[in-house]
Amino acid sequence: MNLEELFRSSWLRYEFLDNTVAEYLITAAVLLFGFIFKTLFSRMISGLMYRLGSRLWSEANLPEFRRLLIQPLEILLFLVFLYLAFQVLDYPMEQSDLREGDPFLKTFMFRTYQVFVIVALTWVLLRFIDFVGLVFKYRTEKTASKLDDQLVPFFKDFTKVLVVVFSFLVILGSVFGVNVTGLVAGLGVGGLAIAFAAKESLENLLASFTIFLDQPFMAGDLVQVGELIGVVEKIGFRSTRIRTLEKSFVTVPNKLMIDKPLDNLTLRTFRRARFDINLTYDTSSEQIRAITRDIQNYVDQHPRTNEDGRIRFLNLGPHSKDVMVQYFVDTMDWNEFIDIKEEINYKIVEIVEKHGAEFAFPTQTIHLQKPRAGKHEPPAEQAYFENSDIK
Structure with missing residues (x-):
């Protein structure tokens, strides 16, 4: 008995859903092979793609390229092996193979497979766009201009949106048979409603172009x-x-x-510091003149301030005599600014203490007046209560 006769007489020739057991086994073997080696093949393909374009993206290395592309490539390769496996079975794998009388499950599975393939290809393109954006980011970091630093992420996101929209239209046209041209033309009828619905998004998009x-x-x-x-x-x-x-x-x-x-x-060319020094009311005019003069001289001679500093006795407050301090620090760095401001504040405290003045805080002074000698009339309030009818 040869192999052909053995195959015909064995259980491998038994049919189930118009396919033999042997065909199912071959399909399972192809799927198992693809599942095991999809990572290896994805690394090989990503390495080949990297070498082909190495002159264009010499700033980025191969691990970054593989980190972005391996996962979507694995999904795409597994879908390819799935296609090859089902070629063995009596199952439609082309759009023209579907007929109106086919069972719903068969049609649904085939449409789902097509959607997954397009989604996987879109995922690969999006990751590739991320990698290209990463390459341009490395290049913009070497330039002095900040404009390219913000243009790269903007156009990267904009390109990804276009790819997603295009993939969605491909799914509608190739998978579900929708007339995309007619759909786009028909949007003109409902374009007003869509414009109102997307009013905020369109305004923000136009605002982004205004910013650039x-x-x-x-x-x-x-x-x-x-x-x-x-x-x-x-x-x-x-x-x-x-x-x-x-x-x-x-x-x-x-x-x-x-x-x-x-x-x-x-x-800004400078950072401004402005505050008031609150001195007590017993501070003399000579002390205030000396304090304002010394602070003005120190601020003018400081190496990190300009000559626009103003120290003036500005106000007579309810609790204090207020001296205005205003100066400009030659720095844009916040940490450096507060360090210089602290240094000047210490010097101001030293100047105030040197001239014997004190800092004020909210206080109230109550003056008690004694009755005049020889008069025995009670105060008005006391007289009122004594003359009242309260018992």
């Missing part, structure tokens, strides 16, 4: 928008991410970034 063209701020600038103060970390096509001085991460829509008054603190 007008450049009121860039990534890395310290800005103040309303009550919010922080460093711009990223400018997206919908919102701007700001790291506040409290180290929290705030997302602000781009429309608000251009509608509200925005103070770019990084573009």
